[in-house]
Amino acid sequence: MHLLDNPIRPYAWGSPTAIPAMLGVKPTGEPQAELWMGAHPGSPSGLVGKEQTLLDLISADPEGELGSPCVREFGPRLPFLLKVLAAENPLSLQAHPDPEQAKAGFERENADGVPLSAPHRNYKDGDAKPELICALTDFEALVGFRPPAETLEVVGEFGVSELEPLLAQLREQPDEEGMRAAFTMLMTAPADRQRAVVDAVVAACAGRSGPAADLACRLGEKYPGDPGVVAALLLNHVRLAPGEALYLPAGNLHAYVHGVGVEILANSDNVLRGGLTSKHIDLPELLRILDFTPRPAEILTADDEGRYATPASEFRLSRHVVTGGTEVTLDPAGPQILLCVEGTVAARGETGKVDLTPGRSAWAGAAEGTVTLAGDGVVFRATAGIG
CATH class of the missing domain: 2.60.120.10 (Jelly Rolls)
Known part of the structure; x- marks a missing residue:
């Protein structure tokens, strides 16, 4: 058994205090977003008292460290990454591919000669990236497209005429295909049209109370004109109590908004982003992999064995x-x-x-x-x- 020395990722959306408080150390003043535990090649955990990393340890003896069943299933690598995630500000709207999509996308970009380090590369590996987040504090998240009737009830109250084409689509076709059409309409509109819709929604929400209006105002302040501000209103807006969790399968459009949680995910770097970010967005590829099935979010709790x-x-x-x-x-x-x-x-x-x-x-x-x-x-x- 080895005590681990774990790297911290300083992403801009991270809390400057939550992870230092957990570790009992002084904050650096910089955002500290994620504490990584695992053998990810980009930031493997160290072994306290040794010059090895966990990646080195596993690479030297995969069968001994992982066991034969794990090696047969996933090869000589640790298939998961564990994190403490501390979000002070919202993460990007994003989704992850399924195994077939990941493998095909990785091979396609390799064949096209796209460098692995290229900022516009979508597929860094050939693996899926399912995730689970379990709240340590009150935790706010957006997860999956919610039933259109809920969107019509909540967003319709804003009285924003610029939203009417989107809402009309959901009234006419309150199902998966209607959601796909409405989301595509929003995300593929000309930039000036997107900004007009976002500005109108944020202005209408400024004088209102309620979770949806508050969310739109917060996102609009940080990402002015970003269509992700309106796209967020199409998603289930969830608040987790400590100990509650969300599972995020392939194709699920989601974003963590605020809070501290324990996250576990497949050891992959494949992310397709859709908004609320300055990073690369490949809208056609995102639209291709998204699951537009509208359904309520499922909040998980631990079973009798935890x-x-x-x-x-x-x-x-x-x-x-x-x-x-x-x-x-x-x-x-x-x-x-x-x-x-x-x-x-x-x-x-x-x-x-x-x-x-x-x-x-x-x-x-x-x-x-x-x-x-x-x-x-x-x-x-x-x-x-x-x-």
Whole structure:
């Protein structure tokens, strides 16, 4: 078992205080958006007291660290990445491809000679990128297209004539194809038309109360004229309480708005963006991969064993509350990362023991066998979703 030294990603939307507060360190004054735990080639976790990274450790002995089932399914690499995500400001509207789309897109861009480092490249690898976010604080997110009747009720109250063509489309065809047509109409309009619609919506919302109006004003202030401001009103606007989670499958248009959470995702860099960003947007490709099926958001809670059930094979996340005098036994599960978010917990495996405090995490390879947790605190366990 190894204590991990984890890199922090300083994206502009990140909170300058949330991750330092969890770690008990002084803020740098810069945004600290994501604490990465895993073997991502771009920012692998280090091993405390060693010159190796977790990527080095796995590369030297994939079978020993990952276990044969994991290697057979995913090859000699860790299939998931665990993060603490701290959003002070909204992330971009984005979606991720399914496995077939990712493989085809990656091969197509390779054949076209697009460098992997090119800012306009869509597919950095050939893998899908399902995600799960579990709230540590009150957490606000946009996730999936909501039923058109809800959009018509909420947005129709704004009385914005510039929105009428979009709303008329949803009235006429309140289904997947109607949502596709309405979203496409908005996102492909000339820039001056988009700005006029966004400005009209933000102006109408300035004198109103309610979650949708408040959201439009906040997004409009940060991204003036961006059609993503209006696109956000077509999505389910969700607020998670601590311990609640969202699963984001392929094709789901989403954005995290504010809050701190534990995120687990397939170890892929494939992102198609649709707005609320200065980064590359490939609208035709986004429209091709999006799932426009309107449905309410499904909020997940942990089962009796602390697990958040998803169909993803790349990962599984569980939450374990450890109280004094009671040991929590974690059955062998191939590779795993243990992250403490509250209190002090000792994690003991067959080869060693580590003490975890908030924001600290440990790697337990497949050979570690049964792991026990003792102390007082809360620990998230990340494993592969197979077996």
